[in-house]
Every structure is written in C-alpha cells, then in structure tokens.
Amino acid sequence: MSMTITEKILAKAAGKESVTAGELVDACIDVVMCHDVTTPPAISMLVEKGLDKVFDKDKIVVTPDHFQPAKDVKSAELHRRLDLWARRHEITHYYKVGRAGVCHALLPEQGHIRPGEVIVGGDSHTCTYGAFAAFSTGVGSTDLAAAIATGKLWFKIPASVKLVLNGSLGPGVYSKDVILAIIARIGTDGALYEAMEFVGPALSEMTMEARMTMTNMAIEAGAKNGIIAFDDTTKQYLDEHLPVSLRGAKSRRAGKAISSTGTSEIAAPAGGGLAMTGGYTVYESDADAEYAKVEEFDCSALEPMVALPHLPSGGVPIGECAGGQMDQAYIGSCTNGRIEDLRIAAKILKGKEVAVRTIVVPATPTIWKQAKDEGLFDIFYDAGCVISAPTCGACLGGFMGVLAEGEKCVSTTNRNFVGRMGSPKSEVYLASPATAAASAVEGKLTDPRKYL
Amino acid sequence: MAKAHVYNRDHINTDEIIPARYLNTDDEQELARHCLEDLDEGFVDKVSEGDVIVGGEDFGCGSSREHAVWAIRGAKVQTVIAKTFARIFYRNAINCGFYLIEAPEALDHINDGDEVEINYEAGYVKNKTTGAEVKFKPLPDFAVEIINDGGLLEHIVKGTTD
Numbered sequence: 096m097s098m099t100i101t102e103k104i105l106a107k108a109a110g111k112e113s114v115t116a117g118e119l120v121d122a123c124i125d126v127v128m129c130h131d132v133t134t135p136p137a138i139s140m141l142v143e144k145g146l147d148k149v150f151d152k153d154k155i156v157v158t159p160d161h162f163q164p165a166k167d168v169k170s171a172e173l174h175r176r177l178d179l180w181a182r183r184h185e186i187t188h189y190y191k192v193g194r195a196g197v198c199h200a201l202l203p204e205q206g207h208i209r210p211g212e213v214i215v216g217g218d219s220h221t222c223t224y225g226a227f228a229a230f231s232t233g234v235g236s237t238d239l240a241a242a243i244a245t246g247k248l249w250f251k252i253p254a255s256v257k258l259v260l261n262g263s264l265g266p267g268v269y270s271k272d273v274i275l276a277i278i279a280r281i282g283t284d285g286a287l288y289e290a291m292e293f294v295g296p297a298l299s300e301m302t303m304e305a306r307m308t309m310t311n312m313a314i315e316a317g318a319k320n321g322i323i324a325f326d327d328t329t330k331q332y333l334d335e336h337l338p339v340s341l342r343g344a345k346s347r348r349a350g351k352a353i354s355s356t357g358t359s360e361i362a363a364p365a366g367g368g369l370a371m372t373g374g375y376t377v378y379e380s381d382a383d384a385e386y387a388k389v390e391e392f393d394c395s396a397l398e399p400m401v402a403l404p405h406l407p408s409g410g411v412p413i414g415e416c417a418g419g420q421m422d423q424a425y426i427g428s429c430t431n432g433r434i435e436d437l438r439i440a441a442k443i444l445k446g447k448e449v450a451v452r453t454i455v456v457p458a459t460p461t462i463w464k465q466a467k468d469e470g471l472f473d474i475f476y477d478a479g480c481v482i483s484a485p486t487c488g489a490c491l492g493g494f495m496g497v498l499a500e501g502e503k504c505v506s507t508t509n510r511n512f513v514g515r516m517g518s519p520k521s522e523v524y525l526a527s528p529a530t531a532a533a534s535a536v537e538g539k540l541t542d543p544r545k546y547l
Numbered sequence: 548m549a550k551a552h553v554y555n556r557d558h559i560n561t562d563e564i565i566p567a568r569y570l571n572t573d574d575e576q577e578l579a580r581h582c583l584e585d586l587d588e589g590f591v592d593k594v595s596e597g598d599v600i601v602g603g604e605d606f607g608c609g610s611s612r613e614h615a616v617w618a619i620r621g622a623k624v625q626t627v628i629a630k631t632f633a634r635i636f637y638r639n640a641i642n643c644g645f646y647l648i649e650a651p652e653a654l655d656h657i658n659d660g661d662e663v664e665i666n667y668e669a670g671y672v673k674n675k676t677t678g679a680e681v682k683f684k685p686l687p688d689f690a691v692e693i694i695n696d697g698g699l700l701e702h703i704v705k706g707t708t709d
C-alpha cells in the first residue's frame with residue numbers, strides 16, 4: 096500500500112505494516128523534549144499519580160529555555176523543579192544554564208534528531224524537527240507526562256498536504272518569506288490536524304537551518320507536523336552533528352541524492368525504535384501516496400514578506416507595508432536565531448547604526464560562541480544592538496525585550512498574536528532576519544534588498 | 548444555570564486565553580484569575596461556575612501550553628463550544644478530562660448571556676433563552692473513555708492496574 100513519509104514513520108513506530116489517515120495508533124516515542132514551562136507541571140502530575148518514572152533516561156532531552164536564566168522567583172522555582180527531577184532520574188541529556196539553549200535550535204545542533212524517528216516535545220514548535228525527515232509534534236503537559244513515563248502516545252494519523260516549492264529564491268528572499276507566504280495563502284488553520292510535507296526544487300537549495308525555519312512554523316497553519324525528505328543536505332548536517340556511532344543511514348539510498356518526490360520504498364527494520372543503536376532509517380513518500388491537498392508555490396516570484404499583526408497569516412509583500420514605523424527589532428528565537436540568521440543580519444548591519452532598539456538573541460551557547468568567534472558580536476555592538484544570552488526571552492513576552500503599550504516590533508519569531516511579546520496593545524510584525532535588520536537600520540519596515 | 552459567554556471570532560489563541568507573562572506558574576487557581584485576560588479583561592469577574600465559552604473556528608490555536616485548559620477549568624467553566632478547535636488544545640482538553648464541544652452552528656443560535664443546557668450523551672445544546680437547539684457530534688469513544696477515567700494519566704494508571 097502506498098503511504099506518505101509521515102504515515103510510514105508512524106506505521107513503523109506503531110509496529111504496523113501500514114496505516115491510513117484518520118486511524119488511531121499507539122506509537123513508540125524515540126525522543127522526548129522537555130523545557131521549563133510545560134515539564135514541571137508534567138512532573139508534578141506524575142508524582143501525584145504515583146507514576147514518577149522515566150521510560151528511558153537516554154531518550155529524554157532537557158533544557159530550560161523560556162525563562163532562563165530565571166527571570167523571577169516563580170520561574171526560578173520552575174527551574175528548580177526541573178533540575179531536581181532531571182538529577183533524580185539521572186537524565187543523560189540535561190543541558191543546564193551555560194549549555195542550555197532554545198530547545199528547537201539546541202536539539203538538532205546537539206545531534207538528538209535523526210531521520211525516521213518519532214519525537215514529541217512539550218512545546219508547539221516541536222514540529223521543527225520534521226526538517227530531518229522525522230515525525231515530530233508538540234504536545235501539552237499531560238501527553239508529555241505520559242510520554243516520559245511510558246515512552247508511548249496515542250496519535251491519529253494525519254492526512255498530508257503537499258507544498259511544492261517551485262523555482263528558486265531571489266536575493267534577499269529567504270525560507271522565512273516562503274513560509275509566511277504559504278501561511279498567508281492557506282491560513283492559520285489551512286492544514287489543521289494535517290501533515291505539511293514540503294517538496295520541490297527551491298527546497299533542495301535550502302540549508303538545514305533554512306528548512307527548520309519552515310517546519311518550525313507548520314503549527315502556525317494548524318498542522319500536526321511539518322516534514323521534509325532526506326537528501327544530501329540532511330546527510331551532511333547529520334554527519335557534522337551526530338555522534339559518530341549514530342551517523343550511518345540504514346537505507347540503501349543513503350548518501351545518494353534523493354529527489355524529494357522520488358519513489359523509492361525503504362523497508363522498515365523489524366522492531367521499530369533504532370534510536371541509540373546506531374544509524375537511522377530513511378523513509379520517503381511513495382509517488383502515488385494520497386494527499387488531502389497539493390499547493391504549488393512559485394518561489395522565484397516571491398518578495399520579502401512581513402506578517403502584519405495579529406496573526407501569522409497576515410503576510411504581505413514588503414512593498415505593501417514598507418515605511419511602517421517600528422520601536423524595536425528582535426532577531427532570535429527557534430525560528431530565526433541560528434548562526435545563518437545572525438550572519439544574514441550582521442551582513443546588513445555591518446558599518447551601520449540601528450535607529451531603534453535592536454535585540455539579538457543567539458539561540459544556543461554554540462551559536463553564541465560561533466557568532467562571537469566570527470566577529471558578528473563586534474558588528475552588532477558597533478551598530479548599537481544589545482546581545483543577550485540564549486533564551487526564548489521576549490519571543491513569548493517573557494523578558495529581555497518585552498513591549499510597552501503602543502509599541503511595534505519587527506521580529507524574526509513565529510507568532511504575532513495579541514500580547515505575544517508584551518502589552519496586549521503592542522504589535523508584532525514577523526519577518527526574516529534580513530528584513531528585521533534592514534528595518535532596524537531605518538527604524539521602519541524596510542526592503543532588505545536595498546542593503547544587499 | 549449555565550450562562551454563555553460568546554466571542555464571535557475565529558482563532559482565539561492560547562496567548563489570549565492565558566498570556567505567557569503568567570506561565571511562570573502552573574497553579575490552576577492563579578492561572579484562572581487571568582483567564583481570557585487579553586481577550587476580555589472583565590471575563591473573570593462575570594463568569595460563574597458551570598458557565599460555557601462559545602467561540603468560532605480554530606479555538607485554542609498557538610502554544611501547546613495546557614495552562615490554557617487549566618485556566619478555563621480553574622475558572623469553573625463547564626465546557627467550551629466552538630466551530631472547530633486547534634489540535635493541541637483539543638488533545639490537551641481530552642487528556643485532562645475536560646469535555647469540548649465542536650458545534651459548527653453554535654454561533655448562529657447562542658447569543659452572549661443566553662442560558663444554555665447541554666446534553667452530552669444525546670449531543671445537543673439547548674438554548675433556554677430562545678428555545679433553539681444546536682446539535683453536536685459527541686466526542687469519539689476513546690476520548691470519552693479517557694475523560695470518564697478523569698484524564699490520560701488516570702486512564703494509564705487504570706490500564707496498568709486493572
């Protein structure tokens with residue numbers, strides 16, 4: 096029976112030959128991601144129900160990120176609960192402050208994400224990891240608790256939507272612009288409960304960092320997961336980031352360029368869960384797999400996009416909104432706080448001065464150090480930006496750049512809901528790091544192409 | 548008596564239901580004090596035990612914070628009736644034993660302040676103010692089973708000790 100990549104991964108995790116959209120399955124989880132907001136309540140629930148155990152201390156990855164370093168007494172208490180629990184259960188992969196970073200940037204970077212796996216996390220943007228040909232989805236605290244204790248969760252197999260990215264991105268246009276354009280077209284519930292499968296030539300040209308920006312925002316279209324097939328770019332990233340013992344792909348297509356619409360079937364190994372046994376399995380959608388919808392996008396025609404308040408679907412080309420006055424620019428988050436993003440911003444900020452307060456937040460300690468070593472910090476400093484420690488910070492209105500009533504912020508984050516970055520009377524404009532940097536220089540929404 | 552608090556809008560999101568500035572706690576009573584704060588500041592003062600919230604499409608979109616369900620439950624709201632729900636919010640509610648009602652026509656027949664009565668088994672909401680009846684499809688069996696057990700963890704505990 097023909098299946099999509101999402102169906103194949105979930106079938107394997109459920110120990111089944113095949114599955115179809117709508118079917119309910121119990122799936123084995125390969126990695127559980129835990130952070131400081133949703134995990135402490137999950138721990139309390141487990142203790143209360145007499146289920147205080149972890150299914151596998153090697154498969155749980157813990158990093159405080161939302162309010163770290165602690166922003167106040169209450170968040171310090173959340174961190175303390177997380178810390179005591181992680182130490183009590185001797186969680187192998189526990190990133191304490193100093194090594195902790197924004198979860199969705201940290202896990203791939205530290206080699207915790209592998210193709211073919213099922214990953215859940217107590218955070219809606221857990222869908223980011225789908226960029227690695229894995230099934231990955233966000234859950235709440237109760238699901239998280241169940242996953243921590245049992246290593247299993249119930250899933251309804253999602254129908255898939257195919258997003259074909261044709262053409263090739265012009266200068267100054269990035270994957271962030273593509274995903275903002277997609278969500279502007281299909282809406283914030285355009286893929287409700289579904290899997291968003293990205294394919295096409297424009298995608299092949301994107302780095303893993305750029306791909307993660309797109310899968311990161313699948314949830315902003317209501318999707319259960321975003322997913323991208325394995326190719327040479329994926330392999331190269333994994334070769335650079337996975338521990339040596341886990342590098343080989345257990346697929347006869349490994350190491351070869353695989354067209355993202357290719358037809359190869361790759362057999363699932365018996366017994367499912369490969370994690371920590373070395374290698375990973377590569378799955379691909381069958382050519383005749385069923386899709387609920389197919390949407391084509393011409394990336395060559397795309398302009399830099401800005402999502403106007405207060406929905407991520409409010410995307411318009413920069414030409415329609417340029418000139419709008421801003422009070423702040425924010426460059427960071429799990430969407431665009433990676434080294435590639437900081438390089439793009441730095442290139443535009445080099446030798447200039449920002450006109451509004453500009454906050455740069457490298458997403459992980461490694462990115463922070465890389466940016467420092469590459470001299471990007473000097474550029475940001477000279478331009479008048481403030482550079483923060485890795486944290487979610489103001490992305491969710493936590494701290495480190497919260498907005499006052501009436502203020503407007505151009506931000507590389509993923510949500511511009513009412514009150515998202517502070518006062519319910521503030522406004523957030525979502526854009527790429529290039530657009531945010533160019534807008535920082537002029538103090539108003541600005542087309543980054545004039546600074547290339 | 549269950550009063551309906553109607554918000555005739557789509558995409559009411561988790562940041563409006565419980566803003567992130569309150570996520571430094573998971574205390575349900577404290578969360579309840581800020582329920583719907585960025586959508587309707589006066590909500591917590593007018594809601595009474597057993598009342599219902601009525602919304603449009605994609606209710607609960609955004610973050611995976613179960614705090615959104617806890618804030619609503621903590622405010623003693625009986626259920627949320629919406630045209631459709633966002634995925635994680637829907638799943639979270641079931642997992643914490645909180646029944647949600649998906650009723651595409653609810654907004655056409657329920658006005659803010661109307662008295663309603665819900666028959667969960669038969670699958671309809673009766674508007675006692677106007678006499679109108681809105682049908683809904685009861686939740687799937689497995690979800691009802693989880694809710695009846697008191698939530699997913701209780702369901703798991705029961706499954707392992709039965």
Ligand code: SF4
Pocket residue numbers: 160161197198199218220428429430486487490491508509
């Ligand atoms: S950076 Fe923002 S969107 Fe990403 S995990 Fe943190 S709070 Fe969520």
